[in-house]
Amino acid sequence: MSAAIDSHAHAGHDHHHGPAKGLMRWVLTTNHKDIGSMYLWFSFIMFLVGGSMAMVIRAELFQPGLQIVQPEFFNQMTTMHGLIMVFGAVMPAFVGLANWMIPLMIGAPDMALPRMNNFSFWLLPAAFGILLSTLFTEAGGPNFGWTFYAPLSTTYAPESVTFFIFGVHLMGVSSIMGAINVIATILNLRAPGMTLMKMPLFVWTWLITAFLLIAVMPVLAGCVTMMLMDIHFGTSFFNAAGGGDPVLFQHVFWFFGHPEVYIMILPAFGAVSAIIPAFARKPLFGYTSMVYATASIAFLSFIVWAHHMFTVGIPLTGELFFMYATMLIAVPTGVKVFNWVTTMWRGSMTFETPMLFAVAFVILFTIGGFSGLMLAIAPADFQYHDTYFVVAHFHYVLVPGAIFGIFASAYFWLPKWTGHMYDETLGKTHFWMSFIGMNLAFFPMHFVGLAGMPRRIPDYNLQFADFNMISSMGAFMFGATQLLFLFIVIKCIRGGKKAEAKPWDGAEGLEWSVPSPAPYHTFSTPPEVK
Amino acid sequence: MLRRPVLAGLLLACASFTVQAEWAVNMRPGVTDISQSVFDLHMIIFWICVAIGVVVFGVMFWSMLIHRRSSGQQPAHFHESTSVEVLWTVLPLVILLAMAVPATKTLIEIYDTSEADLDIQITGYQWKWQYKYLGEDVAFFSNLSTPSTQIHNQDDKGEHYLLEVDEPLVIPAGKKVRFLITAADVIHAWWVPDLAVKKDAIPGFINESWTKVDKPGIYRGQCAELCGKDHGFMPIVVDVKTPEDYAAWLAEKKAAAAAQRELTSKNWTLDELMARGEKAYQSNCAACHQASGEGMPPVFPALKGSAIATGPIDGHLDIVFNGKPGTAMAAYGKQLSEVDIAAIITYERNAWGNALGDMLTPQDVVKYKQAQE
Ligand code: HEM
Numbered sequence: 001m002s003a004a005i006d007s008h009a010h011a012g013h014d015h016h017h018g019p020a021k022g023l024m025r026w027v028l029t030t031n032h033k034d035i036g037s038m039y040l041w042f043s044f045i046m047f048l049v050g051g052s053m054a055m056v057i058r059a060e061l062f063q064p065g066l067q068i069v070q071p072e073f074f075n076q077m078t079t080m081h082g083l084i085m086v087f088g089a090v091m092p093a094f095v096g097l098a099n100w101m102i103p104l105m106i107g108a109p110d111m112a113l114p115r116m117n118n119f120s121f122w123l124l125p126a127a128f129g130i131l132l133s134t135l136f137t138e139a140g141g142p143n144f145g146w147t148f149y150a151p152l153s154t155t156y157a158p159e160s161v162t163f164f165i166f167g168v169h170l171m172g173v174s175s176i177m178g179a180i181n182v183i184a185t186i187l188n189l190r191a192p193g194m195t196l197m198k199m200p201l202f203v204w205t206w207l208i209t210a211f212l213l214i215a216v217m218p219v220l221a222g223c224v225t226m227m228l229m230d231i232h233f234g235t236s237f238f239n240a241a242g243g244g245d246p247v248l249f250q251h252v253f254w255f256f257g258h259p260e261v262y263i264m265i266l267p268a269f270g271a272v273s274a275i276i277p278a279f280a281r282k283p284l285f286g287y288t289s290m291v292y293a294t295a296s297i298a299f300l301s302f303i304v305w306a307h308h309m310f311t312v313g314i315p316l317t318g319e320l321f322f323m324y325a326t327m328l329i330a331v332p333t334g335v336k337v338f339n340w341v342t343t344m345w346r347g348s349m350t351f352e353t354p355m356l357f358a359v360a361f362v363i364l365f366t367i368g369g370f371s372g373l374m375l376a377i378a379p380a381d382f383q384y385h386d387t388y389f390v391v392a393h394f395h396y397v398l399v400p401g402a403i404f405g406i407f408a409s410a411y412f413w414l415p416k417w418t419g420h421m422y423d424e425t426l427g428k429t430h431f432w433m434s435f436i437g438m439n440l441a442f443f444p445m446h447f448v449g450l451a452g453m454p455r456r457i458p459d460y461n462l463q464f465a466d467f468n469m470i471s472s473m474g475a476f477m478f479g480a481t482q483l484l485f486l487f488i489v490i491k492c493i494r495g496g497k498k499a500e501a502k503p504w505d506g507a508e509g510l511e512w513s514v515p516s517p518a519p520y521h522t523f524s525t526p527p528e529v530k
Numbered sequence: 531m532l533r534r535p536v537l538a539g540l541l542l543a544c545a546s547f548t549v550q551a552e553w554a555v556n557m558r559p560g561v562t563d564i565s566q567s568v569f570d571l572h573m574i575i576f577w578i579c580v581a582i583g584v585v586v587f588g589v590m591f592w593s594m595l596i597h598r599r600s601s602g603q604q605p606a607h608f609h610e611s612t613s614v615e616v617l618w619t620v621l622p623l624v625i626l627l628a629m630a631v632p633a634t635k636t637l638i639e640i641y642d643t644s645e646a647d648l649d650i651q652i653t654g655y656q657w658k659w660q661y662k663y664l665g666e667d668v669a670f671f672s673n674l675s676t677p678s679t680q681i682h683n684q685d686d687k688g689e690h691y692l693l694e695v696d697e698p699l700v701i702p703a704g705k706k707v708r709f710l711i712t713a714a715d716v717i718h719a720w721w722v723p724d725l726a727v728k729k730d731a732i733p734g735f736i737n738e739s740w741t742k743v744d745k746p747g748i749y750r751g752q753c754a755e756l757c758g759k760d761h762g763f764m765p766i767v768v769d770v771k772t773p774e775d776y777a778a779w780l781a782e783k784k785a786a787a788a789a790q791r792e793l794t795s796k797n798w799t800l801d802e803l804m805a806r807g808e809k810a811y812q813s814n815c816a817a818c819h820q821a822s823g824e825g826m827p828p829v830f831p832a833l834k835g836s837a838i839a840t841g842p843i844d845g846h847l848d849i850v851f852n853g854k855p856g857t858a859m860a861a862y863g864k865q866l867s868e869v870d871i872a873a874i875i876t877y878e879r880n881a882w883g884n885a886l887g888d889m890l891t892p893q894d895v896v897k898y899k900q901a902q903e
């Protein structure tokens with residue numbers, strides 16, 4: 001602890017000189033704002049790359065029959081799309097937000113471990129460079145789904161799977177270091193007077209997320225390491241012919257995988273819990289219950305993993321346990337939604353872009369929660385599992401959940417980051433186009449899924465044709481709209497109305513006490529929190 | 531059953547949505563008691579969600595319309611209320627408990643695989659299903675029968691596009707049929723929506739499931755677990771026949787098996803083997819090695835001019851019979867009849883300019899098989 005504080009006193013020295021010049025500023029930087037920006041840009045690039053792959057998928061599914069790609073390549077596209085969106089777009093975006101905002105919110109001068117911070121960012125381009133390069137190998141990139149079930153991903157995998165494993169290891173190392181940094185910062189660098197129960201919810205949700213990360217990323221690493229051993233060193237962890245167990249793979253994977261889905265949503269909960277009160281001009285309802293709900297969700301997320309495995313043939317008692325535990329998660333999640341709605345109740349609301357995204361988050365995430373509740377009912381899941389109903393479900397929690405949470409945060413804090421207001425008209429256009437596009441793209445997936453269309457298929461029976469066409473058109477609309485976001489951000493960086501220190505009259509928190517744009521170094525002397 | 535009349539009403543409401551098959555928006559109730567219970571569960575939980583949604587979104591939209599700054603609202607300041615918070619924790623809990631009861635009941639029924647009238651072993655292969663009637667000496671593969679011209683848009687697509695097979699699974703109506711589900715290579719999942727049966731087929735495991743269909747008819751499904759390149763092209767068709775028709779079908783199948791044994795012992799000419807081999811090659815090998823024998827290098831090697839296919843016949847038989855562990859090349863010794871193996875190998879050695887002129891007879895394969903055991 002004292003070491004952490006020492007390195008801080010050190011960083012304080014740079015106070016007078018601003019950032020270094022040129023490229024080396026970004027390579028060597030240990031400044032949380034620089035690193036936060038790099039994470040955010042990286043994640044946006046990955047969002048566009050993963051999004052382009054989604055466009056390929058939707059183009060192939062526009063009509064029945066094989067038109068644009070062959071099944072081999074289609075499988076690579078779904079796999080890479082999933083991997084890139086999860087590990088490349090959503091997770092780094094939240095780490096970027098954490099880097100930028102946590103020190104500003106708790107009155108710390110920087111992250112607790114600035115050099116490690118730099119390293120954990122720069123591992124990511126390496127990891128994704130490796131992952132993407134596999135697409136150019138002779139036998140192609142990973143084609144076994146983002147869940148990479150063995151033995152399809154071991155005995156039957158293309159050779160590039162070794163690169164995939166290495167890439168996953170690098171991402172894991174990066175995430176664990178990022179999480180350690182978040183925990184060290186939050187536990188050690190809070191301004192005097194900032195007790196745990198006074199922390200903004202974004203800080204709370206990130207603290208809990210970081211513990212989840214530290215708990216499950218090693219499990220993922222273990223999982224891919226066992227694959228590596230099966231592929232190259234003659235072991236048979238997952239190979240039935242050698243006495244191994246393919247179902248073990250799924251237990252290990254989902255022990256990581258279910259907490260992972262909360263890793264992708266909890267920070268968004270935190271951000272929305274800052275944005276809704278700001279635009280309702282009314283304090284967050286039920287702060288304490290929000291904290292406890294987040295903690296319960298995190299705890300429960302460790303004991304529900306086999307709800308992804310209802311059809312693998314686990315015994316009846318296991319099936320029942322995982323069904324009940326999963327249904328239970330709906331309770332704390334419900335508490336959160338009710339709290340947000342009650343925060344809006346009798347407020348004095350305005351609907352600037354961050355608020356629009358936050359409100360859409362609450363509505364659409366709740367719809368995704370509803371389909372999640374349906375999926376929890378094990379007998380019904382026999383009909384839903386591995387169909388487009390599931391694809392609809394997780395896109396409702398990931399796109400308007402994680403992604404809209406990120407957009408809401410970006411619009412909310414852009415004035416603080418850039419010192420300029422973004423263009424409100426364009427922001428609202430971005431919102432409405434995204435909102436309409438995403439619902440057109442994903443709502444019909446519920447229908448085709450219930451009607452019997454499996455996921456991860458490049459071609460389908462004619463009965464699914466109409467809804468698939470609508471879905472593809474919605475997807476193209478959503479995809480194209482994201483270029484508008486890029487334009488809005490660049491425009492905002494380059495100029496625009498000057499932003500005040502606190503551009504939103506209802507906003508609360510230390511981040512609004514520093515000027516906009518936030519100076520390169522902030523809180524070199526800690527603020528006093530009453 | 532108390533909830534029947536209510537559900538009937540709900541069903542009607544849904545049916546009005548589902549009139550046009552092309553725009554089907556809901557799960558089908560299916561044709562078994564289990565599938566009906568599953569459908570009922572689906573509808574109950576769906577309406578619970580709708581009800582909660584109406585309340586939550588109702589309050590939210592009301593608030594968004596009324597509590598605006600533009601309409602001069604002053605913000606309130608409350609931010610806590612223990613009683614309300616307890617209420618909305620407990621209420622969902624009670625609803626969920628109520629939901630868990632019927633779900634548990636249905637799950638217990640689904641898991642009751644005892645006292646079956648008939649056992650069928652289902653094995654998933656890349657990319658086809660094998661059905662084995664245990665104790666009956668009847669076993670066959672079921673392959674996609676949609677022509678590739680339809681898939682590649684050169685022909686009009688039929689009504690059962692991608693949901694049709696060369697040989698469906700046949701089961702008797704009114705009998706409890708137990709499925710023993712496994713796989714030979716990667717994980718697949720056997721799913722027929724109308725029966726509400728979906729079970730993973732996992733190498734090294736035998737999963738159990740069952741169905742009892744009262745209404746004869748044809749029910750279609752698909753593989754539901756990503757299993758590689760042709761995952762989207764391994765459909766399932768179940769043909770439920772009346773017990774009499776089923777008995778007749780089974781007798782015919784057994785006779786065919788006897789005829790097959792006869793074929794194995796008969797003396798084949800090169801031309802006969804070539805003709806049979808070409809057909810068997812198309813349905814079993816062309817997916818990877820292509821009809822032209824040129825394969826799709828580097829993943830699937832060419833057989834045209836390949837060292838093995840033009841080398842010693844024993845080596846050729848060995849790779850086809852035992853496959854190559856660790857690659858997509860499966861062991862066909864367990865999948866194909868002696869006649870077909872002999873025919874395919876003979877075909878590969880004499881097609882596409884591989885003019886070796888030699889042949890392998892079914893008896894050779896039988897001898898090879900015995901030597902291996
Ligand atoms: C640009 C908008 C998006 C579109 C149009 C889109 C479309 C799709 C489609 C059609 C699939 C199903 C592929 C299949 O099963 O054959 C899919 C899978 C998936 N998507 Fe998206 N998606 C989008 C955004 C996202 C985002 C933002 C995330 C994550 C944060 C995400 C995560 C996933 C995952 C994890 C899968 C599963 C991949 C697999 O089956 O292994 N997607 N997406």
Ligand SMILES: [Cu+2]
Pocket residue numbers: 257258261304305307308
């Ligand atoms: Cu889960």
Ligand SMILES: [Cu+2]
Pocket residue numbers: 717718719753754755756757758760761762764
């Ligand atoms: Cu499959």
